[in-house]
Amino acid sequence: MKKLFCIQYSRQHRPYLPMPVIIIMVMVVTALSCGKADLNNPVGISDAIPQLVTVTSVENISGGAIIRYNVPKDDNVNYIEAVYEIKGKETKKKGSFYTNELLLDGFPDSREYKVSLYSVSFSEKKSEPVVVTINPATPPYQSVAQTLDVAPVFGGIKTTYKNPTKSSLQITFLEKNNQGRWTEVQTLYTSLDSGTFYVRGLESRLYQFGVVCRDRWQNVSDTLTVSSQPLHEQLADFSRIVSYPLPGDITYEFPLTGRQPHHTGAGTGVGNVPCLWNGETHAPFSKSPFFFFQNTTAGLPFSGLPSSITIDLGRRYQISRFVYWPRASSSTTIQYNYIFGTTHVKTFELWASNNPSTDGSYDSWTKVGSFESIRPSGNTAPGNEYNTEEDRRIAVTGESYDMPEDISAYRYIRYRVFSTWGAQPFWASTELQFFGNPQN
Template structure:
């Protein structure tokens, strides 16, 4: 009798396990009945996109609405919208042509309704307006590119140049959504070169290429052996035995730097480059190691230039060359640095100076705020580029 009970119990357990497996593997909804169609579709155009509003069918197992169309290149584009909304936005249109857009109601069993097809027409995609606003001019070591992107569309600015074989090669691709774009593409000799730029969006739509024959302005790294300290009455005092010339000794690290005393903010120092030069750009390196994006490293600072510094240490006769904000890539709190942060700090923070800035001989570094918000500041190294001819 005991053995019979044991076998009965084993059989019941097997049935229970099999039943559980079936419950887990079976879909919650499974039928072959297609839902009803959406109704009352109304389309609204915007730059490169179309929004369609509609009435949803009353099917209780409705899962989503899907819109499909074949784009300019013959590729089928499919977009889905939840059943909790009564609209769907389809973007990525390459032009302002009319397209057949089919809308389907889809249920939890992935059954599709019969399509409701409407003709839609997007407004001009943003890339073409941006292309019309493109301006290319000669810059130090390359070209300067400006454009307007009023809708702040995510775009790629592709820079080309004609190589020695007469073929266009890609120099670089700049990804941005800046409303007012301003970029420099460098690394070219000072000789006449044919440049090209086109705009691409994330759907791989692209404009034609604007071309310009330009001669990059001569640029070189300014000779640091000619730099000399110029001490003015309002300049910060040196702290911890770490003098201003450490700024140009070509050593980038945690212990070799220029460091002020607890002078307070804002504070500044001044130096003579030994030549009069039109500055094109400069790079500042933070104190490295555990100090990056922390302690006395500058967070907000300015670079000024002059040919005749006021002897009283005021800003008379000075021109601001750049207003800078140090940005930590990861955005993590002070003391917590990602590999991206470490790499960015090691590369240094490069700032481009306006082409309209005057040629100068004297440089002033003015620190407004440090990462720790303290009274002292420090910088490991500074390199300046430009034309001293």
């Protein structure tokens, strides 16, 4: 049988409640007594018009302005809002209660614009406007367009640019179609402070090009019209290229288990040096092996970095450019696990010769140049998580490095790797390609 217990307390034996508990109970009772409608009301004085914001300074910058202000001492103010027009369309920008400045950008021209600043309450009540005048400096898309310098190169054209504000921009080459309309040839996406943009694979004939610069607000510069005739260039003939290992080079035919290659931990699809010029640059691959991977086993002859391979192009070329494709991670689909990370080559040298010494020394070689891999986005942290979509295009296009324009014609190339993006003591690649003007 269950028993019910009723405990009664006399005045002398009331239960003791700590002060924090009493405070919490009072708060709960107070909240419940306010009613459901009160709980749904905005925080603050909902019916009051907030006080005016006080503007302290206006700093005009490229394509925009920074407006600094003092937030009114008003508990009813939730945020500060700027309202202005760009190309006839109303634009709004909010500033937090906890900041004292607003960055306004995206203006297409360098001229005066009126900006209305409001204090806005928690119930979205606006103060009277405080109107200021800004006069943005020349926007980045226009100033960059003014610096473009277009010139013919082997197999294409190039344009150099300067982008000191590191704005996110698109530089597009256009060509007129048969109907006389401009059509896109190629577009560069960049936020670097300067660089060179190439359009490749063109015939050696006279072209009429248009070049425009566009920002992320779709503001577009005037079309720069140029005439250019690319120099003759062709891809080095794969059928002539062979590995030409010299003492000190990677060969992977070490006498650990006879003359078998040793690619410890590299996964499937890995091959020796000659797979670097099999003509396939990215997935899906029809050939196997489809990428090269330097042996990770410490203690092997010539393991670690720097490491080198020597290539016989089969004939002399006045080399115009060298293209490197990072390691591929799948034979069926394009993946980006190794783009600007792990075994992706970061710094290297190219050497050239027509009569290399058989002792492996560099005495008979000419240094073509020292090179460094730089992301299109400019990000320096290794790993795919730091790649932009523009960075990931490298998996398809490869990284292109231009040679000095006064380079002589050479048959033998030595590729010497010093470091990788992932700081690994070994490197990998799907393909290496050389372009230039073949010599008899």
